[in-house]
Amino acid sequence: MTNETTKARTMTVGEALVELLAENGVEVVFGIPGVHTVELYRGLAASPIRHVTPRHEQGAGFMADGYARVSGKPGVALVITGPGLTNTLTAMAQARQDSIPILVISGVNRRDSLGHGRGLLHELPDQQALVKTVALYTHTLLNPDDLGAVVDRAFAVLGSGRPGPVHIEIPTDVMSAPVTLPPTLRTAQATRPRADAETLQKAAILASEARRPVILCGGGAITAEAEIGILADRIGAPVVTTVNARGMMAGSPLRVPASPSLKAVRNLLRDADLVFAFGTEMGQTDYDMYADGGFPLLDRLIRIDIDAMQLARGPHGLMSILSGARMAAAGITSFLPETAAEGGVQRAQATRKAAMKELTAKMRAEIAVVDAIYATLPAATIVGDSTQAVYAGNLYCDAPRARSWFNSATGFGALGYAPPAAVGAAVAAAEEPVICLVGDGGIQFSLAEIGSAADIGAQVIFLVWNNNGYQEIETYMRDNGITPEGVKPGAPDFLKTAEAYGLPARRLAHVDELPAALREASTRKGPSLIEIHETRTAGATA
Structure with a gap:
């Protein structure tokens, strides 16, 4: 893809950034605008790039992750300096561990303030140094004229070696600075190693x-x-x-x-x-x-x-x-x-x-639930959190195709991953249902992202596996002779919470009701919620 014009064009760095992203195949960005990034939004509304707003910057990173896993293309997150970026670091670390290509574009305070500690809003002592601990590549855009080369390098890194998170930070005074784009824009060239x-x-x-x-x-x-x-x-x-x-x-x-x-x-x-x-x-x-x-x-x-x-x-x-x-x-x-x-x-x-024979009866019952999802909705993608049904599926899950089963229960192991990642996955696979398989503990890390799914009408079925707390940790503590402590966080009524966001919701009386509930949910426009409760849903466990 090339964007050819008859002459060079002058615009702001923010506007040029949007053009360069679009030229490199970016179709959606996940972000929360703030004073420290509004100039990067200047050309966004008029561009072909869709913007999706999460409820938290960590959600932006996880959405970019889920989008990348399903689409096979880099996911992009746009966040403010300081807390916006630090909120995104957990998602970047998960992407680093699982080799998922995401591009995080953040603001940073104006150039003459960097490193001086003058108490500016959202200031960090050294923001780039912080990101270097997880990013494959990070760059602070000090010279507006370097924008094209920096974006090119970022996409080259994303597409060439082992994938992971890449970061570009743009000082607030650079965002509105003029920059001239050449008549012809070209996509970044990626190269992969090849054995002789x-x-x-x-x-x-x-x-x-x-x-x-x-x-x-x-x-x-x-x-x-x-x-x-x-x-x-x-x-x-x-x-x-x-x-x-x-x-x-x-x-x-x-x-x-x-x-x-x-x-x-x-x-x-x-x-x-x-x-x-x-x-x-x-x-x-x-x-x-x-x-x-x-x-x-x-x-x-x-x-x-x-x-x-x-x-x-x-x-x-x-x-x-x-x-x-x-x-x-x-x-x-x-x-x-x-x-x-x-x-x-x-x-x-x-x-x-x-x-399969060496798994416990409980694990086989949990795997049967996963099998039932795929049997009912063969085209579905299951996005999992760190919860018992996902642990069982990670031991044995005969998924129907690649990219249809992924979760955060390996590698970095971040709780709260699944709800926003499922939204990102649904953006990438708009025609097929996405199942967010999450525990009652994990969903409370990112419960508000139900609202993000509702905002854009994402066809995500939030399947909450409710075992009244962190049961996996409680079991581990008991098995190791430790009196359980801190493993029973209170939870809201998830059905009422879903309804507050406008989502239809139901709790299964028996696990056999799951196929019918899934079929019903899959025919609706937008998200819905189903709860399987280990003690109130018969057949949930062996």
Whole structure:
């Protein structure tokens, strides 16, 4: 896409920023305007970019995150200096941990005040230094003429290496300064690392010699689903998906939609004579959820990742390949015979059965609720918070497609993520329902974002899993001989709260009512709320 005119144009930095965002494919921004950002809004209303207003800047960041996960494009948040940005830091940290591309654009106080501590409104000692702890790239725009280069660099970072949060801050006196845009605007150019043919051929030789191969897929493998599927068929490899890759290989007999923290999956890996790991950091929240140290040492491991630093951190094995997953999978397959190998389907099937069998009856009941959602609304996306039904689904969830199951219960683990992230997801997938699966504790972190969903008519079904507090923490305390304290926060009547925002709401008497309730909610325009109460909804737990 290019924007061509006959001559250069002079406008304010704020107006130019909007044009540059649109040129780079931005269709929506999530933000709360304030005195310290109004100049960035000057050209927004007349642009093709949609603005969505959350109730809190943290919500803006989580909305950008949810939008990015569903759309596959960077989500953009626009926030004020000081508290606006610090409120967004939690969302940036979640995006950093889960490798989600979001662009945060913030204000900062005027240039001549920076670093002087003069007590200006929203002042921080060093705002950029604070953001550097979580951002892949941050820049303070001191010279208006640098705007185009800075925006270009931001989108290049977002699209080239391992994704994550990027930040641009613009001093208030720069926002209204004049800047000249060239006659032709061009989108930023992203480049991804690519392994050489010799390296890929070596990996293919190892794959052809393997008799019990397995493939591990993390969130970085989502865009390579087709290529990894072909590779898996060729070598007869079960494909184990982590939380952020869940839904990949949906329907394939080689899929293993179960956590590597489960014994059944670990046994599969322990028995493997070659393991490919595509786009996964192999972190604790996926591979050692219970911190028992039982994940096997994989000596015959080939890691493929877009991030050289991640490969350097380990674990190490036979090979480390710096490459995008799609190019690597396709390249390795090109050196393999076109006939499919046998044995992988039987190993995958046995692992699926064994993984489900080792789960508790309570977990299976919770997974049945997740299954019921997908069976009723196959096109739905489930956006989860840190709540018990989500924990169970992270252990085993046979999602119908990639990007249809994601949550904050891994990595950074932020509570209150799901309501705003579900709104962002609904903006990206306006034609399909989004299910916000959240606990009574987590939803109170961001309860007001129900209002944001109502404002824009987002088709989000808030499915509240109410267990009267932080039951997961209470159980953990009891299991470790600690008298529970602080785990019973009071909650409002969620039905009345929803109704106060204009949302239709109901509490299920029996979990069997869920499919009908979901179908009814999905036919409405705008959001709604359904509550499953562990003691007041029969069948919610085993």
